[in-house]
Amino acid sequence: MASDGIINSIVFWPEKIFAEQCTNEKWENYIPKSINLMDFIQKWLPGMEKDNLNITIFYTDNNKGIIIKPSELKRDIEDKLEQSN
Secondary structure, rough: OOOEEEEEEEEEEEOHHHHHHHOOHHHHHOOOOEEEEEEEEHHHHHHHHHOOEEEEOOOOOOOOOOEEEEHHHHHHHHHHHHHOO
């Protein structure tokens, strides 16, 4: 979990390779793991919303990333999935 002042978030990447690029220094003991998309949408996002956690996506090793609320990311993913059907 990352903490940026007041903002507490859990970091996620769209692909394992991007996560692996950040496994240096402070995250050198972490191992990237995949999460099933439906589990992410149905379990992780509601749980993070309930716990008042944000999501940081596409975090880079130079402390950059996009911070978004779980409910917003859930809506964005569901919209994208609906468009692809």
